[in-house]
Amino acid sequence: MSPSGNGGRPPRKGQRGLVADRRTKSASPPRTASARRAPRRRKQARTRRTGILGWIATLVRFVLRVIFGMIWRSAVVLGIIVLGAAAYYYTLLPPVGEVVDARARGSVTMLDRDGNVFAWRGEQYGGMIDPDSVSQHLTHAVVATEDRRFYRHFGISPRGIASAIRINIREGRGPLEGHGGSTITQQVAKLMCLGVAYDPSEWESEAEYETDCRRTTLWRKIQEVPFALAMEFRYTKDEILTIYFNRAYLGAGTRGFEAASQRYFGHSSSELQPQQAAMLAGLLVAPSTYAPTRNLERAQRRANLVLGLMEEQGFLTAAEADAARAAPATLSDAARQETGGFFADWIMGAGPGFLTNETTEDVIIRTTFDPAMQAAAEDALADVFTNQVSEGSGAQAAIVVMSADGAVRAMVGGRETQAPGHFNRAVQAMRQTGSSFKPFVYAAALNFGWRFDDLIYDGPLTIDIPGSGPWSPENYSGRFYGEVTLTDALRASLNTAAVRLSETVGREATRDVAEGFGIDSDLADGPAVALGASEASLIEMTGAYAGILNGGSAVTPYGLTELRILGDDRPLIGQEGGIQDRVISEEAARQLTYMMAQVVANGTGQRAQLPDRPAAGKTGTTNSARDAWFIGFTADYVAGVWMGYDNNSPLSGVTGGGLPAEIWRQTMERIHVDIPPRPLPMIDPIAEAQPAQPVQQAPQAQGERRPDLAEQILMEVLGTILNGN
Structure with missing residues (x-):
């Protein structure tokens, strides 16, 4: 069939062409000069309508595009630097067993004539513990108090840091003074002094070294980030808690929760009750201030706050929390007596220095001391x-x-x-x-x-x-x-x-x-x-x-x-x-x-x-x-x-x-x-x-x-x- 649809014959005179033909011819009519100038006139009209505001909007869009480009590029570079630093720290982190004992020197525990503890000297370390060996109440108390999102973050909590800064400013302190907003992982990083070991040749004393490690500065907070990330990659959450449980200072010369439990309550950390665990966890914020040997009532009030957090986060039922508040933690007999200080000082001076004041071991000394006679003399x-x-x-x-x-x-x-x-x-x-x-x-x-x-x-x-x-x-x-x-x-x-x-x-x-x-x-x-x-x-x-x-x-x-x-x-x-x-x-x-x-x-x-x-x-x-x-x-x-x-x-x-x-x-x-x-x-x-x-x-x-x-x-x-x- 011909294209014309008429058997190939041309249309007769007077016969109209096909509709399709007419549509085809009129589909793209030739543009006149006036038609071609119409879009230009509309653009000019829009320009006349916006004026200077249009130029400002254009400039703002350009600046924002530049800033966004710089931000994401900087973020990429910063991310690479942080990951690189984290990778570096990762290679330096030792096995957990090598970092649980933070002390450069040992301790001395003194027993009276009947074999009961009456005095301690140096920082006590009770031996390595982990979340599996301690009372679950202790783990719950620490997490509830220090880092409720511990098991959900990767070592840092921007929301926690921002909240801490806001609180510090509202309370009239510097942004890094007071509340730190640190996660448990960041606190462990600080306890480990960001991997810098104690060097006696550089520091006058271990106390001065640790004071410097605890200083909070902007640069230290920045360093904590890659170190915390490295720890999260290197250790499990329980291993991070293990380091925390063993290295944290808890007042009265105790290093770690096992030593603190023995010092204050006279038994192992595996036997801690909720109120005792809450008291120990409450020491983390200010060990010397809240030490029960210094002010038992103040330590008990702090423990009640921790019990409230444990209840709020589901670690304790309301009945369990009420029972714990009704029977607050008290000190053991040895911790309460606080006697024999002069006698203990004399023993430290009379014994061999390498096994007393300068000991690198944990030493047990049995003595002739009689607490009843001491009380008689003091009274x-x-x-x-x-x-x-x-x-x-x-x-x-x-x-x-x-x-x-x-x-x-x-x-x-x-x-x-x-x-x-x-x-x-x-x-x-x-x-x-x-x-x-x-x-x-x-x-x-x-x-x-x-x-x-x-x-x-x-x-x-x-x-x-x-x-x-x-x-x-x-x-x-x-x-x-x-x-x-x-x-x-x-x-x-x-x-x-x-x-x-x-x-x-x-x-x-x-x-x-x-x-x-x-x-x-x-x-x-x-x-x-x-x-x-x-x-x-x-x-x-x-x-x-x-x-x-x-x-x-x-x-x-x-x-x-x-x-x-x-x-x-x-x-x-x-x-x-x-x-x-x-x-x-x-x-x-x-x-x-x-x-x-x-x-x-x-x-x-x-x-x-x-x-x-x-x-x-x-x-x-x-x-x-x-x-x-x-x-x-x-x-x-x-x-x-x-x-x-x-x-x-x-x-x-x-x-x-x-x-x-x-x-x-x-x-x-x-x-x-x-x-x-x-x-x-x-x-x-x-x-x-x-x-x-x-x-x-x-x-x-x-x-x-x-x-x-x-x-x-x-x-x-x-x-x-x-x-x-």
């Missing part, structure tokens, strides 16, 4: 200062209690009994001993064969001291009492008799006895050595008196009985007693004990008398009453008390037979409350009595009058009226 000191010392007085006191073999049972180094690290006056203070030194003079004489009832002349005495001139000692009363027995001379603390006896037996003999009993400080060379002109510490003097009690053998005061490394059954150091070489004969010690018992019974130490058992001791008061002492013993224990001012100012109205004897009495009454009375190891004066013969008598000076019988009788009752040295 006695507090009672006397509260009721018998002027309010606001700056006077200080120290107490040492020990057994006859030198085992120290209690130590009070000052009135601030709850604060370890203070100046320990029981050990560190070197003070003149006054008449508390006199027993060594009599010990030397007795050891040479003198007897308790031998006579010594108490009268004027002048000794020429080369380089110093004549020296004449005087008695506290200002009087002399003629021939007196050694017992009466010691009971009344007569100075001239003591000096004359020391000069008779020889100063060196007196010095040898004192040094033999453990007075290690330099002793005076002159005759005043007999009157306690030399200095000594309270623990030295108490240890020396222990030598008298045990029959005449020196002791070395000790407190450490066993030292071992945590986890080892075999001790590295052990000690069973402190008795050393014999200094005086047992007979001399028994006579001296009797003489010192008379000091307490009817001499200068009457205020130290105990109601149910005999006691022996000696008072001591130095020149101008700068130091006041009372040291004495029963058949079971020795105790020494010193009182004075740290600046060496004179005491007002205080002598050794006064407040120090009172503190001693109250301490020993409390200590012996459940101990049956026993007799002192001393002679029976009646059985051993013999006619007294004067063994040394001073020549009578011209015009000197011998004391009459009335004065001799007066001397017998002198002890009841003297409260001096």
Whole structure:
């Protein structure tokens, strides 16, 4: 068929063409010049209508396109940098087991004589724990408190950071001060100091290093991002929690939740109840502030907030949360007692440094410490200062209690009994001993064969001291009492008799006895050595008196009985007693004990008398009453008390037979409350009595009058009226 649809024939004249043909011809009519100018006129019209606004809109669109282009390109570059940094950190991250213990040094745990913990030194680490080994309440408390989206993010939370910045600004702080908005992963990054290990050559101390690690700066926050990402790739969520559980500092010298659980509650972290777990989790924000050993009530309030978060996030039912609030966490007995700080400090100084202050191991030390005796000494000191010392007085006191073999049972180094690290006056203070030194003079004489009832002349005495001139000692009363027995001379603390006896037996003999009993400080060379002109510490003097009690053998005061490394059954150091070489004969010690018992019974130490058992001791008061002492013993224990001012100012109205004897009495009454009375190891004066013969008598000076019988009788009752040295 032809295209025309007419059999190929052309249309006849007058015949119309096909409709399709007409449509085809008119489909694209030729454009006239006016038609071609129409779009241009419309564009110009639009331009005239928009004017300057159109140009501004165009410019804005262009700028936005440029900015968007820069942003996404910068984001790509930044992403590459962050991923690169994360990859770098990833290669540096060690296995979890190598980073759980953050300490550069070890710790020391001290046990009392019964094996109970009473003190800690250094940062305690309880051993590695993980989310599978701890109570689930602990994991829930930590996540609820620190990072509720922990299991859903990749190490950082932009929303959390933005919220923290907003809160900080609203509360008037800098954007990075206060709330950090950090995830648990970021906190672990900070605990790991972004992978920078502690180098002793670069830091003065580990504490300074850790302080720097905890500083929050913009650059540190930026660094945390790739480090946190690297941790998320390197470790599982549970492994990140494991590092957190072990490295977090939780106050009171505890590192990690296991150590904190043991320190505060006395049991493992696997046994934590909801209220205990909430209290530990609440410490993370401010360990020192919320430590329950510092303020239990404040720690309990913080724990209640954590319990509320746990309930809110579904970790606890309402009933469980209410039950936990109704029974708040409390401290264990060991954590509550807060005692023995001075004793613990002494142990740290007495033990080998590489196993105490500088140890890199975790050390367990068993000691001679007795918490009940410590409480007795502290209570006695507090009672006397509260009721018998002027309010606001700056006077200080120290107490040492020990057994006859030198085992120290209690130590009070000052009135601030709850604060370890203070100046320990029981050990560190070197003070003149006054008449508390006199027993060594009599010990030397007795050891040479003198007897308790031998006579010594108490009268004027002048000794020429080369380089110093004549020296004449005087008695506290200002009087002399003629021939007196050694017992009466010691009971009344007569100075001239003591000096004359020391000069008779020889100063060196007196010095040898004192040094033999453990007075290690330099002793005076002159005759005043007999009157306690030399200095000594309270623990030295108490240890020396222990030598008298045990029959005449020196002791070395000790407190450490066993030292071992945590986890080892075999001790590295052990000690069973402190008795050393014999200094005086047992007979001399028994006579001296009797003489010192008379000091307490009817001499200068009457205020130290105990109601149910005999006691022996000696008072001591130095020149101008700068130091006041009372040291004495029963058949079971020795105790020494010193009182004075740290600046060496004179005491007002205080002598050794006064407040120090009172503190001693109250301490020993409390200590012996459940101990049956026993007799002192001393002679029976009646059985051993013999006619007294004067063994040394001073020549009578011209015009000197011998004391009459009335004065001799007066001397017998002198002890009841003297409260001096």
